[in-house]
Amino acid sequence: MNQLKSFSQYILQIAYKYGLNSVFDDFLEMTVCALSLSAKEDRYHEIVRNYEKPDAYLMAEAFGALVLEMDNNGVGLKDGFGDFYMEYISHGHNGQFFTPEPVCELVARMLNPAGFGERVADCCCGSGRMLLAAAKIKRDCLFFGADIDRTCTMMCLNNLCLNGLLGEVCWMDTLSNRFYAGWRIELHPEHGIPYIREITKDESYLVLRIPDAKKELTASAADKTASPTHQLLFEF
Structure with missing residues (x-):
């Protein structure tokens, strides 16, 4: 053996x-x-x-x-891919130096030392270590990550699912709102364990829902008293 x-x-x-x-x-x-x-x-x-x-x-x-x-000696929530990826794959190409895990933990505690709400999002998630750091404070949140690099999204997706964290990961350009692929980590309806399900753009919570500009302008012109339409970055 x-x-x-x-x-x-x-x-x-x-x-x-x-x-x-x-x-x-x-x-x-x-x-x-x-x-x-x-x-x-x-x-x-x-x-x-x-x-x-x-x-x-x-x-x-x-x-x-x-x-x-x-x-991680029973602690879990350790990035299983990030250091390997930086050392052997990216070599810092396109500025791909992920935040060290202890710094991620520090930032997570500075942002919300008492614990997060129901959802945590990182629009440039890399291998997902910032989300893992948030999970060390409160792991029963829903975790949302997006990245323009497909390999990064796959690392993040695996990191979340293997740690039993639920949420969504999208391969997308969050600046231009361009969606390429997405996955949801959910509890399986029959077996009750976390599993990965591929989703469409319409199912994603991370895609910005932009109103039809032409319809909005037409409606505004017809109704002079109409108030402006506001759009949140993430439609949670």
Whole structure:
């Protein structure tokens, strides 16, 4: 029986043959598929067919190592991907240096030391460590994260679901309100455990609902007493 290595050792070992970026992205998506409880089984098999059987087994062992590391001596809520991503994948490209976890915890306590409300949102979530820091104060919130980088959203999505946190993660440009894909972490109606469900733009809470400008102008012109329409950034 092979001794369990660290998550990074497994990924780097597989990457020698297939390339680090593709292996890391495939691992993230395969994990999302596994956490979708059979809804993404076809996609999972489509990805795993690109790997020889021994390497596919290594992917499974990498997942086991990741879960052990994220357990964090029973404390949990540890970013399982961010440091690896910065060191081996992004190298700071496009300014992708994630806030250190202790700083995230400090910021979370400064913002709301008594505990958050029902929802916590981060419109540039990276690997989700700011949301994990908020969960250390109050983990029964709903957590919402968005990022323009797909890999970042997949890291955040896995981090939230593997820690049993519910909410939504979107791959989108929050400045231009351009939505590419989204996922909801919910309790499964039958099994009662957190699972991932892909959502549409219309289902997302993070997409800004912009009124039809032409209709609004027409209505305003017809009704001189009409008050201006205000729009919240997040329609919660």
